[in-house]
Amino acid sequence: MELQQMRYVVAVAETGGFTRAAERCHVVQSALSHQIARLEKELGARLFDRTSRSVRLTAAGEAFVPVARQALQAAERARAEVAAATGEVRGRLAVGAISTVGAVDLARELGDFHTRYPQVQISLLMDMTEPLVESVRDGALDVAFIGMVPTARTTGVREKELAxxxxxxxxxxxxxxxxxxxxxxxxxxxxxxxxxxxxxxxxxxxxxxxxxxxxxxxxxxxxxxxxxxxxxxxxxxxxxxxxxxxxxxxxxxxxxxxxxxxxxTERVVWSAQGPSPAALAFLSALGVDPE
The missing domain is CATH 3.40.190.290 (D-Maltodextrin-Binding Protein; domain 2)
Incomplete structure (x- = not known):
């Protein structure tokens, strides 16, 4: 089982088709289909139901995709940790935020971070508090800015009140x-x-x-x-x-x-397992000590 095969499966699941997945992964469709077929043979189960009109995950596929995402994130984190050990911050910074975030000037902070760490791939997702916290907990986001009543508590993540x-x-x-x-x-x-x-x-x-x-x-x-x-x-x-x-x-x-x-209250949340090197650099720029 190879990381590239996992990456192809996740791409098909997220785009809903082999053609769009191949475009995202910058490979020809035949190569992507061949690698997924090899993986299915190794697993002994089909991951997708294919028809002329749609591609849908099977029960086996539904079980496989979340674990594949975690494996890809772990591999990406490993590369980032090695780079950080040599003094270079790289990898990804996936940020989430509510539409009413006001405790920080998010556009300016992200712009400054991009200037300082050009090797980091930055993304931003705007959503409601609950799905943002879940995405941080699942590893899909590194950092999220949320709003909650003062007495509310988050679970499975670490947090700091900002305002x-x-x-x-x-x-x-x-x-x-x-x-x-x-x-x-x-x-x-x-x-x-x-x-x-x-x-x-x-x-x-x-x-x-x-x-x-x-x-x-x-x-x-x-x-x-x-x-x-x-x-x-x-x-x-x-x-x-x-x-x-x-x-x-x-x-x-x-x-x-x-x-x-x-x-x-406005809060910033990050993984309970600790921030990635890029997330650590971003939190530090905000004056947040994740320790």
Whole structure:
């Protein structure tokens, strides 16, 4: 069993086809298909069900792909560790972040890191907190910037709190609350809300505060990004609540402080097994000591 064979299998699983996988791996399709067939013969099981219209993982394939990803990540980590031992930082830096990250200027930090460590391949994934933490736990991401209520705890990763902020209401300019500096939680509870998906960490930042005050709220629109939340609020379809630093970057909306205010923390998380050399260099640049 060879790493290249694993890489081909993972590519087919992720692209959904042999042609696209071959393009990603920069090989001819016949060579990729031959290597996967050799691997299937060695394993004694087919990894893919192939039809004229689709390629789907078999049960054996579903079991094989996650382990293959781990093996590829381990090999990549081994190469990076050897390079680090000789004083060179290389390999990959896979970063995840929520759309409301504000504790760091992520674009600037990534740009500075790229300038300092040009041999490191950098990628960025924007998502919600829960899948980001899971991706760090599984090794798909090296570092992630997340937001959670102050009392929430992560599992299977290491973390550091970067900032703590209050949620504020954002409303259209013609809304009755638009001219106010502040209002009560009970008053905003009477509004329809644009909010994140039920059960998400972003949603719990508001839900917990309402629950603690004995209040209910009506969520008419569920979104996955602050940009779309802002668009729906501008259209007059509801109000939203976002971290105060985020609200200042949403043009066309008015900000209203709320009392008592829901709180959230921004955190950076990394692998419980310790950061890779590239992740260690990135965390150190942020002033985070992973020890």
């Amino acid at each position: 703590r902020s209050e949620l504020v209401a954002v409303v259209p300019p013609d809304h009755p609350l638009a001219g106010r500096e502040w209002t009560t939680l009970a008053r905003v509870a009477r509004e329809n809300f644009v909010d994140y998906m039920a059960g998400s960490a972003a949603r719990r930042q508001r839900d917990d505060a309402f629950r603690a005050a004995g209040l209910d709220s009506e969520v008419a629109f569920e979104v996955t990004s602050v940009e779309f939340l802002a668009q729906l609020v501008r259209a007059g379809l509801g109000i939203g609540m976002v971290p105060e630093p985020t609200a200042s970057g949403l043009p066309g909306l008015r900000t209203v402080r709320v009392r008592p205010a829901p709180e959230r």
